[in-house]
Amino acid sequence: MNDFPVDIVYTWVDGSDKNWLQKKNETLKKYSDFHKTDEVSGNERFFNRNELKYSLRSVSIFAPWVRKIFIITDNQFPDWLNLNHSKIEIVDHKEIFQGRRQLPCFNSHAIEARIHHIKDLSENFLYLNDDCFLGRKTNLQDFFLELNKPKLFVGKIINNNVALNRKKILRDNPHQNAVLNSRLLIYNKLNKIINVNLRHGIKALNKNSLIETEKKFKIELNNTIKNQFRDNSDIWIFALNAYDLLANNKNIPIYLKPYRRNYIKYKFNFIRKHRDYVFIPLNLTTDRIESKLKAIENYSPLMFCINDYPYTEIEKYDRISKFLSHFYGDKSEFEK
Secondary structure (H helix, E strand, C coil): CCCCCEEEEEECCCCCCHHHHHHHHHHHCCCCCHHHCHHHHCHHHHCCCCHHHHHHHHHHHHCCCCCCEEEEECCCCCCCECCCCCCEEEEEHHHCCCCHHHCCCCCHHHHHCCHHHCCCCCCEEEEEECCEEECCCCCHHHCEEECCEECEEECCCCCHHHHCCHHHCCCCCHHHHHHHHHHHHHHHHHCCCCCCCECCCCEEEEHHHHHHHHHHCHHHHHHHHHCCCCCCCCCCHHHHHHHHHHHCCCCCEEECEECCCCCHHHHCHHHHCCEEEEEEECCCCHHHHHHHHHHHHHHCCCEEEEECCCCCCHHHHHHHHHHHHHHCCCCCCCEC
């Protein structure tokens, strides 16, 4: 596979910014009690703990081949960020949304549905939330099967009845609903059940493929874009795009095995084979979190994700900050 340009896109918000908070609270007034829950609009969903700084350090160390880094924000940027760096470009929401009536937007599903409209974005790119990190040296082959064919990293196959059953998901979890809504669109259009979920981690994407998916499901995606906060009617474009590709045999799912703990058995290469991922939801016990952090240190996975949860104890955030500052100890060129 020949080299080709690959950019990175982040979405970032500083939920403690007073101007941003005022916009959020004013916008919430026209929404229902459901949208005022912690799951949808709680402070934890938008809190900034400098994860982006460490994620960028991981890119600097492990993916220096990346061409440009676009950071999508709502008239914000981190005070530590080197805005003069040639690779860094801040993209305001106004630059990717078609109409001002859709703004301000606090719905990640809506924002993600517009990222392929970033001006000058490379045809193939990686999308990272700021809680996603690289754990080892990488190259194009880690994320793309070939030119214009991203790797679709998935979890284990799930039962077909579970895959299409809304009763099996949390009623107040708009993201789970967005995944199901995307799966149902493919099922209703093509009569095919895609019974895998995308890994919660770095997404490899192709711009033209996203445009094609957008054209096929324009009405549904436009309805998502109108939702300024997450809603159970949302579509998740990344799942929809992946499921569309899989249903039409244009790509293949790649099972990315996780390191679940720092098990002794992982010392054996045949057991560790194809394990290249760690997911740390912060609702785990402190011991489980500690074990997963140790697995990252010991086995250097391709990627890992540290996922916020409402009401996470401050001690857990302190431990994660300490780990990240140690694991990525050196300041990157993306910082002042």
